[in-house]
Amino acid sequence: MVLLDGKTTTEKIKNEIKIELNSFIAKGHRKPHLAAILVGDDGASRTYVDSKERNSLALGFDSTILRLPANTSEADLLAIITDINNNPLIDGLIVQSPLPTHMDEKMITQCISPDKDVDGFHYINMGKLARGDKGFVSATPLGILMMLEAYDIPTSGKHCVVIGRSNIVGRPMSILMSNNSKYGNCTVTLCHSRTTHIEHFTRQADILIVALGKPGFVKANMVKPDAVVIDVGITRIDDSSRKSGFYLKGDVDFEEVKEVASHITPVPGGVGLMTIAALLSNTFTAYKNNIGV
Ligand code: GUN
Numbered sequence: 092m093v094l095l096d097g098k099t100t101t102e103k104i105k106n107e108i109k110i111e112l113n114s115f116i117a118k119g120h121r122k123p124h125l126a127a128i129l130v131g132d133d134g135a136s137r138t139y140v141d142s143k144e145r146n147s148l149a150l151g152f153d154s155t156i157l158r159l160p161a162n163t164s165e166a167d168l169l170a171i172i173t174d175i176n177n178n179p180l181i182d183g184l185i186v187q188s189p190l191p192t193h194m195d196e197k198m199i200t201q202c203i204s205p206d207k208d209v210d211g212f213h214y215i216n217m218g219k220l221a222r223g224d225k226g227f228v229s230a231t232p233l234g235i236l237m238m239l240e241a242y243d244i245p246t247s248g249k250h251c252v253v254i255g256r257s258n259i260v261g262r263p264m265s266i267l268m269s270n271n272s273k274y275g276n277c278t279v280t281l282c283h284s285r286t287t288h289i290e291h292f293t294r295q296a297d298i299l300i301v302a303l304g305k306p307g308f309v310k311a312n313m314v315k316p317d318a319v320v321i322d323v324g325i326t327r328i329d330d331s332s333r334k335s336g337f338y339l340k341g342d343v344d345f346e347e348v349k350e351v352a353s354h355i356t357p358v359p360g361g362v363g364l365m366t367i368a369a370l371l372s373n374t375f376t377a378y379k380n381n382i383g384v
Contacts, residue, residue, distance in 0.1 A: 097364030123378035124153040131161035176204040183209035183374040209373035232264040234365030251277035255302035306340040311347035320352040
């Protein structure tokens with residue numbers, strides 16, 4: 092069994108970005124700049140945004156976090172997004188979700204310039220993905236693709252089963268894996284919460300990608316021997332014996348499934364780290380488009 096290690100893989104990707112960035116800086120170009128807007132005080136969102144900033148700065152990017160109170164009006168948020176859209180020195184913009192309930196998240200996402208939409212949530216970027224055209228792909232599916240590429244896992248002609256149909260992970264993942272591209276060309280089955288006899292499908296998967304948010308859902312008897320198993324789940328489980336008060340568990344029963352799979356991602360230390368690397372990669376792409384290299 093090969094452990095698909097997010098730590099070494101992301102270090103390699105970040106290093107490649109750093110080397111390329113240094114060559115641009117040496118030629119007198121500015122640094123890439125990622126902006127994030129956080130509305131309200133959601134603890135998990137704060138942690139995510141802080142981590143995005145830490146990783147951006149470590150790579151030599153500029154980072155701006157705009158922390159707005161939960162009672163910010165939609166009009167004020169849209170005015171800030173417009174300012175950032177028009178700022179040529181900012182390459183990427185993230186509006187962290189969830190937004191407070193008085194805001195129309197779908198509408199707000201569509202107000203981010205597609206050229207700065209490093210989350211890949213804008214309809215234009217989702218449309219490009221569906222057509223197989225170049226655009227920003229949301230970070231978790233892109234990170235998974237980078238993982239398959241890093242370990243040179245053959246995908247062409249394989250059966251990929253994706254569990255979960257979210258707009259952020261499952262649906263774009265299913266499109267990527269079916270696209271006519273080096274780490275695509277799969278036959279794809281998309282399973283979800285209404286799929287009956289889900290194990291009938293998972294047992295046929297050469298590549299199984301699980302993103303449904305149910306800790307420990309996939310057991311060894313649901314996995315074909317020598318399948319590649321990618322676990323997107325990351326649920327906090329209360330545990331008073333730990334200092335943090337919780338531990339993280341994936342959607343795959345790792346201890347069981349690692350005995351059957353040919354390759355498997357750990358949780359933590361797998362897809363979560365790849366998501367951040369993919370976001371940095373998208374920001375770097377937006378930057379290169381902006382400086383014209
Ligand atoms: N909330 C949870 N995941 C994400 C993400 O990838 N991007 C944004 N903007 N918000 C999120």
